[in-house]
Amino acid sequence: MYTALYRAYRPETFDTVLGQEHIVKILKNQIAADSTGHAYLFCGTRGTGKTTTARLLAKGVNCTSENVRPCGVCENCKAIKDGTFMDVIEIDAASNNGVDNIRELRESVKYPPVVGRKKVYIIDEVHMLSSGAFNALLKTLEEPPENVLFILATTEPQKLPATILSRCLRLDFRRVPEKVLLEGMKSICAAMEIRITDSALALVAANADGSVRDGLSILDQCLSAGSKDISREDVLEILGTVGEEVFLEITDAVMRHNTAEALIMLDKVLADGKDVRQFMKDWMSHYRNLLITKFVNKAEDMLNMSSENIERICEQSQRIDVAEINNHIMELAKTMSDAKWSTQPRILLELCIVKMATGLLQKSTLPSGNDAAVTTVIKAERTVISGAKTEAKPSAPAELVSNGGEANDDLDKDRLWHAIFETGEAATASFNLIRVGTELAEVTAHTFSVTASNTVTADYVKNKQRELEDIMEQHTGVRRQLLCKVKGNCDGPTQNGIDIESIKKNAENKLGINIELV
Incomplete structure (x- = not known):
């Protein structure tokens, strides 16, 4: 049976983890010094390696190697990789979020490890637990039995009670830089004897937006076409979606008052199957990003985007003034409102582009040279x-x-x-x-x-x-x-x-008098 790339190339040692060097350094030192904590909280956006790192930490505390741990080749490491290790229990909090589920967990922690040195509980999407479940977990999380380790993983740490946060060692996973993603995917393609152009890989990395899993999923789609040679055009055809790159380009065309180029770009996007109403929403979000980066120096957390895309948006925001951003957001909002009741939303969006690109919006508020x-x-x-x-x-x-x-x-x-x-x-x-x-x-x-x-x-x-x-x-x-x-x-x-x-x-x-x- 075929195995997805993000599963087939999941890191088996800390050295192969992409883009989380600050976390790898902490965990490797703790494992080497045998000073691991009793509870960890892994936070970060999707696909950045939280669950993978949790499994690596579980391997590290149970690895039988005398050298660097985890080694990835001992019996315990292999059993954890295959999901058959009895002392590593993974719980999906999205579907096991009740008080009864946590009570069962509290009963099971009383028993010592069967095979390994430590019993490890990995609770994924922990923010989905109910308030009663959190309360039931508190005492066990603060003072777990000896040789028990809890690893909580979440994409939304702000939803966790302060009492839980204070009992865990928090490690924040960052979005993986495009350059690191690019090198990682290039090595995978080389191992699979796939010839893919640098521009095609760059497009995949840009659309991954800092998520390793998203990037490998996109690459998986490209490889599923069956060809050993993949170009940028192939990636665009397979994606069929609009990435940040398109909004940067169409906004540039509007700023240069190049109405024809903007309309042609819109035609290409819609021809690829993009919904016109969704395109309006995404484009308005892009203008919102321009507004935020114009006033906020470090907007990574607010925009929830990769650093490379934020750099591109910052560069564009320096070339557009606030009044123009305001005009375009207001015009897009009006067009979106009108499009809800229209059978021809595309025509309304095209008219909106003409207004923005020709400067008609500015003429309605400020006098021009001959006026x-x-x-x-x-x-x-x-x-x-x-x-x-x-x-x-x-x-x-x-x-x-x-x-x-x-x-x-x-x-x-x-x-x-x-x-x-x-x-x-x-x-x-x-x-x-x-x-x-x-x-x-x-x-x-x-x-x-x-x-x-x-x-x-x-x-x-x-x-x-x-x-x-x-x-x-x-x-x-x-x-x-x-x-x-x-x-x-x-x-x-x-x-x-x-x-x-x-x-x-x-x-x-x-009056003239x-x-x-x-």
Whole structure:
């Protein structure tokens, strides 16, 4: 009967374990010094070697060799490998998670080892135990009989009670680096006389995402095709799924505004059988990863990905600003919501890609180069200036007029000011000193006004006037002059704290008439 690769090439000694050198070093030293503990907790993502290492530890404490243990060739080591060693008991906590199961375990630990030096209990997926089962295990785990060793393995240590965690020596298994996976799979292919290209192996390792078992399972699928020669195209055809590599590439195409390339990539993905709605969810997760890596220096635990994939995402996140990530996430979320009720979700996703790649999303929030004279609607309502006797009505209700000198009320000033700081901070970190103490008060056709919280901040803004004007021109396409004042200070006459002169100028610009203050 055929044996899967991850079983056929399971490590039989510590020297053949991939990517867990920090754990191997601890266990080898403890076995050599005969100072192993009574309870261990092995934590880590799937396929990183928790159960394999637990069996190796069981071999090590029962190995009859006089040299390095485990040797992998003595009778005890062979019996543990075959699963026939009476003193090593493996328990699946997912299906044996009740109090009665743990009570049976407590009764069995009273009996001494039959063959080996120690009786070893390996409890896999221990987080699946019920609260009653955990309570029943506590006393036995804290003070087990002599020559009894417990090894608990889990992918979710946060679900374990603190009382269990405090009674175990915790060892965290890391995701295996792609380079290590690559070398391991290359040696397996050489032993099996399989010719596989480096690019194909690299693709398998990338999709394994740090899991040895996942990588060997993918390689197993490739070998099952029957060919002795495997190329990258063969791996892509067999996988039929979208890995992180595809999302990196399609996001790059969108960032470069290459709509055609992005649409062609989507077509290839869907032609391979990928569900369009699932693709949207995965793509949104990719943008979430870009957002996290933009602000978190060490995001390995948050993203739960291999270090190589995180490096690729970090590199891409440096080339995209937060506003663009926000726009794309919001557009994908809207498209996903619409796709729930649509019989043509692919068309909706294609339209979403066109919007993101052509920059239509940015145009809806920020003015472009030729849109500096933003048009506004003058509402046909009575305008009364405080302190003035003149009342006036526009001659044409709801008339569209050019924004020639008046404030653009429709502009999202907070968003524009944030975008300006994103650009400024990329050039110099000192821009962050005025981020909190300023706000964009007004944007007209020729000027933009900034309100500072104090005179010190206002002086700093004025020192950065040239840079701010350059960045404003970069974002809006029009050269505008910076006007800065301290909050609460007004240049013109005031009445009850109201800047009458400013109101007067605003009204004159909107109504096209002269107003006299009396």
